[in-house]
Amino acid sequence: MRNIKNKYLVIGLGVTGFSVLRFLHSHDEDVAVCDMREKGTNSADAIEVTLQTEYPDIKYHFGRIVNIINANVYVVSPGISLEIPELVDARSRGIKIIGDIDIFMHYVSCAVIAITGTNGKSTVTSLIEHIFISAGFKARAVGNIGLPVLDALSADRDENIDYYILELSSFQLESSTYLPLEVAMLLNISEDHLDRHHTMESYLKIKQKIFDQANYAVLNKEEPDTFPTIFYGQVIQVTINEPLLGEWGIIYQEEDITQSNILFDSLDEVQQNATYITYGNSKVIDVSDMKIKGNHNYMNAMFAGAAVHCMGISLGDISDGLKSFEPLAHRVTVVANHKSVMYINDSKATNIGATKASVESIGNIKRKNIILFLGGKLKGNDPIPLREPLSNYVKNCYVYGEDADILLDRLQGSSRVEKVKEIKEGLVKSLDISLPGDIVLLAPACASFDQFNSFEHRGECFTNWVKEIILNEHLGEHSDD
Numbered sequence: 371m372r373n374i375k376n377k378y379l380v381i382g383l384g385v386t387g388f389s390v391l392r393f394l395h396s397h398d399e400d401v402a403v404c405d406m407r408e409k410g411t412n413s414a415d416a417i418e419v420t421l422q423t424e425y426p427d428i429k430y431h432f433g434r435i436v437n438i439i440n441a442n443v444y445v446v447s448p449g450i451s452l453e454i455p456e457l458v459d460a461r462s463r464g465i466k467i468i469g470d471i472d473i474f475m476h477y478v479s480c481a482v483i484a485i486t487g488t489n490g491k492s493t494v495t496s497l498i499e500h501i502f503i504s505a506g507f508k509a510r511a512v513g514n515i516g517l518p519v520l521d522a523l524s525a526d527r528d529e530n531i532d533y534y535i536l537e538l539s540s541f542q543l544e545s546s547t548y549l550p551l552e553v554a555m556l557l558n559i560s561e562d563h564l565d566r567h568h569t570m571e572s573y574l575k576i577k578q579k580i581f582d583q584a585n586y587a588v589l590n591k592e593e594p595d596t597f598p599t600i601f602y603g604q605v606i607q608v609t610i611n612e613p614l615l616g617e618w619g620i621i622y623q624e625e626d627i628t629q630s631n632i633l634f635d636s637l638d639e640v641q642q643n644a645t646y647i648t649y650g651n652s653k654v655i656d657v658s659d660m661k662i663k664g665n666h667n668y669m670n671a672m673f674a675g676a677a678v679h680c681m682g683i684s685l686g687d688i689s690d691g692l693k694s695f696e697p698l699a700h701r702v703t704v705v706a707n708h709k710s711v712m713y714i715n716d717s718k719a720t721n722i723g724a725t726k727a728s729v730e731s732i733g734n735i736k737r738k739n740i741i742l743f744l745g746g747k748l749k750g751n752d753p754i755p756l757r758e759p760l761s762n763y764v765k766n767c768y769v770y771g772e773d774a775d776i777l778l779d780r781l782q783g784s785s786r787v788e789k790v791k792e793i794k795e796g797l798v799k800s801l802d803i804s805l806p807g808d809i810v811l812l813a814p815a816c817a818s819f820d821q822f823n824s825f826e827h828r829g830e831c832f833t834n835w836v837k838e839i840i841l842n843e844h845l846g847e848h849s850d851d
Contacts (some may be wrong), residue, residue, distance in 0.1 A: 377400045377442055378394055378400065378402075379400040379402055379435075380402070381403075381405075381441065381450060382405060382449060383447075384447055384449065385516050385617065385816075387447045389521045390445050390473065392521070393520035393521075393523070396524065398836075400439065401439075402431075402441065403429065403430045403519065403726070404435050406435075408781045411431040418430070420843050422611040426606075433455065435454075435456040435457070436748075437460075437465075439612060440467060442464075443466045444465055445468055445470065445473065446469055448469060448544075449541065451566060452544055456684075466547075468546070469542055470499060470518065470519055471538065472546055472548045473520060474536075475548050475549060476548065479712060481532070481681065482551050483535050483552050484497070484513075484578050484580055485538065485677075485774055486539070486543060487556055487558045488557075489535045489558055489666070490556065490557045490666060490670045491514065491515075491557065492514075492537060492718070494677075495537040496514050496771075497692070498535045498674045498677050498678055499511040499535050500691055501675070501678045501691030501692070502532065502678060507533060507686040508530060508533075508705060509534070512536055512826050513537040514537040514542060515537040517537070527541075532537075540566075543577060549583050550583045551580070551583065551584040551822060552584070552586065553586040553681070554586070555588040555757070557589070558578050558590055558669075558723065559573070559593060559595065559596050559671075562711070562721060565749045565750035566750075574596070577596070581682045583600055586601055586606065587601050587605050587606070588606050588673055588676045588679045588680075589606070589608065590673075591606055591617065595704070606676045606680065608672045610669060612646060614650070618648070618649055618673075618675060619672070619822070621646050621648050622644075622646075628820075632682070639799050645657045646657065647671060649676075649679065651664050653685075654686060654688060654689050654692070655671075655689045656821050657784060658791045659692075660692050661697055662697050662773060671692050688786050689770075698718070700715055700716070700717040700825060701716060702732065703716070705833040705837070706836050706840060708839060709806070711808045711809070711826070712808075713836045714809055714811045714812070715829045715832050717813075717828045717829030718829070719815060720818070722755050722815050723812070729756075729759040729763050729811070730809065733759070733762065734762060736761065737807070738764060739765065740763050740764045740765065740811050741764075741767075741768070741809070741810045742766070742768070742785075743769075743770070743793055744756075744769050744770075744777050745768075745769050745770035745773070745793070746770075746816030746818040746822075747816050747818075747819060747820050748777075749816070749817055753776070753777055756780060757780075760785040761784045764784075764785040766785065766803055767787045767788070768796030769781070769787060769789050770789070770792055770795075770796065771814075771820045775789070792821065793812065793835060797810070797832075797836060797839050812828075814851065816844065823850060
């Protein structure tokens with residue numbers, strides 16, 4: 371791409387689109403921009419002011435895609451479907467359609483590890499970055515997390531980065547055509563974004579593009595459907611069960627340590643009735659030493675460990691990194707404990723699979739102890755798979771937002787499901803039904819954009835409402851003191 375003088379049309383001027391424009395403009399590429407917003411709207415006017423001020427030499431067009439410089443490459447923002455008529459027509463005329471990831475991969479000069487999957491991407495990406503850094507390397511997480519890839523590449527020009535860790539969404543993979551990765555992994559797959567990809571087959575095929583040019587593939591042994599059909603590199607498998615040699619897995623150490631299948635550095639470190647992450651039969655870490663909990667997070671830790679181990683990081687350094695890693699915000703984060711009722715923010719659970727994992731990892735099957743909040747935009751996903759975890763773990767479920775009626779219809783009968791206007795209303799109601807040992811859990815299974823700016827904004831609102839309601843109850847109890 372750098373050896374042939376292309377003409378680029380950047381389509382969509384959100385965060386990603388502007389990062390592409392900045393990068394191509396700084397490299398003296400021939401570039402123009404289009405945005406689908408209608409001229410005269412507030413957002414289009416703001417963009418136009420920025421273009422006129424910072425890029426007076428750049429041609430632009432609003433309202434629809436117009437090839438105003440006869441570009442031979444369209445760089446499309448992730449939020450724009452490749453199926454819109456203008457892009458279908460462009461492809462038929464031989465115009466190459468790519469995303470920012472292709473440009474990044476052509477310019478990057480260090481090793482790149484990439485992660486995709488329906489759930490756990492951000493945690494695994496952050497874990498890998500943290501392990502590399504704690505082992506003394508320069509690493510940066512980019513893509514669907516942190517800085518846009520091209521902004522990061524520009525910022526790091528003089529930093530001698532050793533590793534980029536690239537979190538990739540299905541939207542980013544859809545427009546990617548060039549991914550020469552060191553390590554690629556597809557963590558898991560469940561229904562998500564079917565409003566864009568239409569079928570699970572299409573969604574999975576897009577996700578599996580991550581393996582096409584990789585040297586190593588880290589695979590989830592529990593989900594063989596995610597395996598690439600053809601792969602010529604080296605394969606490492608991760609399992610929640612006891613691993614074979616060369617695999618990453620979990621070994622439970624029984625009371626009789628003489629029967630241990632784990633190789634320890636010394637008998638002094640052997641703990642009875644402990645659970646270990648291992649590489650083959652080599653101990654990596656006792657899971658009780660990690661701050662992230664639950665089987666889904668043990669899988670995340672093993673994916674991260676496998677990836678950095680491919681790059682030569684020792685098991686000891688991996689263990690140290692896993693011990694010191696702090697859980698990410700809005701991911702199973704305890705925000706309050708009031709009258710022995712725990713309030714947990716898992717706003718990052720934006721799809722069915724993430725919510726299922728969240729409920730199953732913290733629920734008590736012997737006593738339904740979860741008061742669950744579900745709501746937002748389902749993105750075409752069917753909530754039926756939530757019926758089983760609701761039946762097993764959830765005493766009350768409050769549904770809210772754009773798709774509340776669908777959630778109510780599909781989940782009624784699996785638990786007590788009630789529709790509320792907003793989360794705050796449900797939190798007030800939960801005060802009357804919660805008992806010591808209960809967990810009030812925000813794990814919405816939906817996108818946030820009906821009532822909030824982002825999943826982070828949703829999580830912050832939940833946290834603030836919890837604290838406000840607890841404070842008001844406390845003040846009410848002591849109003850006559």
